[in-house]
Amino acid sequence: MKLEEIPVEVLPGVGEQKKEALAELGIHSIADLMGYFPYRYEDYRLSDLTEASHEERVTVEAQVYGQPSVRWYGKKKSRMTLRVQADGVPIQVVWFNQAYLKNRFRVGQTIVVSGKWDRHRLQLIADRTFLSESEKEKVVGRLEPVYSVNSKIRMNWLRKLIHTAFTRYGRQIEEILPEELRKKYKLISRASAMYYLHFPKGKEEGRQARRRMVFEELFLYELKIMWLRRFHRQEVKGLVHRFENEKIRAFINQLAFPLTGAQKKVVSEILSDLREPIQMNRLLQGDVGSGKTVVAAIALYANYLSGYQGALMVPTEILAEQHASSLKKLLTPWNLQVVTLTGRMTAREKKDALGQIQMGLADVVVGTHALLQETVVFWKLGLVITDEQHRFGVKQRAMLREKGEVPDVLYMTATPIPRTLSITVFGEMDVSTIDEMPAGRQPVDTYWVKKELWPRIIRFVQKECARGRQAYVICPLIEESEKLDLQNAQEVFEQMAMELAPIRVGLLHGRMSSAEKDEVMRSFANNEVQVLVSTTVVEVGVDVPNATVMVIYDADRFGLAQLHQLRGRVGRGGGKSTCVLVANPKSETGIERMRIMSETTDGFEISRRDLELRGPGDFLGVKQSGLPDFKVADLTHDLRILEAARTDAADYVNRKDFMTSPETRPLYEYLCAQNLTQTSFD
Structure with missing residues (x-):
């Protein structure tokens, strides 16, 4: 019987209540229990006080040479002190609210205490004390695991339960990695790694255990991705686009500006995909203003030359109109x-557009969610492009794909994604990156200022508006909040409308209807409104080349990637642009964000630093990201292991005997258990 099939209640002490409490932690079987790894360890190995740093956590063996003294504060709070000698140093140990220990000490006794070391006062604030030999034997000298528990599960009880599980079933842990892989990377066995992750005797054992399990986690994840890619390449037959290179070259040569090296590279990758008899599934990522629209236009032209229609879906109506115009x-x-298709169009306009689409008179259709309606029937859809793809759900993207037989698919995003995440989250896609800005594009000057300088910012905005320019002012909240002391859009709008008069100030926020938002954005785009006070709804918005100022209030409350997206709203015309970050950050993280934004305008560098500061879950937004929930691996630090695992996974999946070889059979059975093997590759 496999460990996955043995219920956890077979272990002593797991009755109905404990079974339900463990289930809340996701523990149902022996395999779940063994795989419930600690998130950190308490270090109870003995320290040398002569080498310990101030406020370092230490565990010391000491000899008692004084009597404990207890001082009470009220009825329940107490402070007990005791003079001892540790590592030849006379020190004082302090216990808070543990007066019950007073009668357990005697002069000459050897005790072990653990806690925070105050080097200046030669004082140790104890939080754990070991007096009996049995207590010392169980914990002292070890790294003790710390688990996430709930109110119904005690830490010590869970530690004992996991130890019992390994004692009884440890020999049944099956190896899953092929022997040649274990030898290649000098990996310890699965059984040893799992045991040592829970109960390491020392740092080296823990390091080897983590290294083995990180590789296994990443390798098995990449194995699934590579299996899906193999299915896609061998089973999902796509359209074969036929077009002449000379015509594509002529189109590119007639552009008002030369393509950058990065644009040429991604165009080549996309055109190569279009010619293949396999459905394209490619992500195109590029910084704000890097020229993704031109690349999309070249792909749509190649698609047209092949006799097919193309569709471009964007998240907002104003953006649809702008893309259609471009x-x-x-x-x-x-x-x-x-042809444009949005919800804002009149019934007559929609009817005309739908007729052109169905009859094949529309070669390119640009639209919002309106493209997904049942009434939209394409004559011959060959290419689907989704801009800012993270704004659409998986089902919505799939619905547009299904409007054609097997159209090629290109996703575009202006949110630079670090390589670690792009090959994990978008692992089943091919990824193209534009990492070079067009010639002549000026970087946006970025300044971090304190809130006390707000009057100077007002004068700067006035000066820019007097020169015929426009400005964005971004705030994190719509209305006043008692809980958060953040400047809000409504308050800033009222203040600026008064201080900047007669300059016209507009207000934009997420609670407005789509029609109201579009009207405000249209007024700003047409320079009928000179200053737009807004929440982050403009993060992905229209292109207003005349806007040269971006003021972000309470900037330390935003993530780096979001700040960079907001900054990308300016600097889109010929004029010199400025971004002003207004913040009085109280945290180190907030200060670091302001520093990074002031130092660089490179979206990929900002993206990398943001990932380091926030971690992958917060970086992408865990729910919508599709990010796997790794137990041991950390994508911010394990990139080299991830890349090695990806290469090895691709090698195994593409072997002819992958499903039949005794060496790789456990891997194939793993895929079977993941319900990924319904399709044959014969």
Whole structure:
């Protein structure tokens, strides 16, 4: 019987109540229990006080040479002190609210205490005391695991239960990694690694155990990804686009500006995909203003030359209109008909657009969620492009794909994703990156100022508006909040409208209807409104080349990637642009964010630093990210192991005898257990 099939209640002490409490932690079987790893360890190995740093946590063996003294504060609070000698140093040990220990000490006795060391006062604040030999034997000299528990599960009880599970079933832990992989990376056995992660005797054992389990986790994850890629490449037959290179070259040569090296590279990758008889599944990522729209236009033109229609789905109506305008300028001279479809259109306009789409008169369709409606029927859909793909759910993206037979799919995002995450979260996709800005694009000057300088910021905005420029002012909240002392959009709007008069100030926030938002954005785009006070709804918004100032209030409350996206709203025209971060950060993280934003405008560098500061879950937003819930691996530090695991997983999956070889059979059985093997590759 496999460990996954043995219920946890077979262990002594696990009755109905404990079974339910363990289930709340996700523990149902012996395998779940053994795989419930600690998130940290308490170090009870003996320290040398002569080498210990101030406020370091230490565990020392000491000899009692005084009597304990207890001082009471009220009826329940107490402070007990005791003079001892440790490592030849006379020190004082202090216990808070543990007066019950008073009668357990005697002069000459050897005790072990653990706690925070005050080097200046030669004082140790004890939080754990070991007096009997049996207590010392169980814990002292070891790293003790600390687990996430709930109110119904005590830590010590869980430690004992896990130890019992290993004592009874440890020999049944099956190896899953092929022997050649274990030898290649000098990995310890699965059984040893799992045991030592719970009960390491020392740092080296713990390091080897973690190294083994990190590789296993990442390798098995990449194995699933590579299996899905193999299925996609061998089973999902796509359209074969046929177009002449000369016509593509002529289109590129007629552009108003030369392509950057990065744009040429990704264009080559996309065109190569279009020619393959396999459905394209590619993510195109590039910083704000790096030229993704031009790349999309080239792909749509190649798709048109092949006799197919193309669709571009974007998250907002104003963005749809803007993309349609840009694509018309690029594609209309080459006889392509670009049609827009949004919810804002009149019934007559929609009817005309739907007719053109169905009859094949529309070569490129740009729209919002309206593209997903049942009434939208394409004549011959060959290419689907989704802009800011993270704004759409998985089902929505799939619905657009299903409008065609097997259209090629290109996802675009202006949120630079560090390599670690792109090959994990988007592992089943091919990833293209534009990491070079077009010539002539000026970086945005970024300054961090304290709130006390707000009057100077007002004068700076006035000066820019007097020159005919426009400004964004971003706030984190819509209305006043008692809990958070943050400047809010409504308050700033009222203040700026008064201080900047007669300059016109607009207000934009998430509680407005789509029509109201579009109206405000349209007024700003047409320069009818010079200053736009807004929440983060403009993070992915329209292109207003005339806007040269971005003021972000309470900037330390935003993540780095979000700050960078907001900054990307300016610097889109020829004029010099400025971003002002207004913040009085109280945390080290907040200060670090302000420093990073002031130092660099490179989206990929900012992305990497953001990942380090926040971790992958917060970076992407755990719920919508599709990020796997790794138990041991840490994507911010384990990139080299991830890349090695990915290479090895691809090698195994593509072997002809992968499903039949005794060496790889456990891997195939693992995929079977994940319900990923319904498709044959014969």
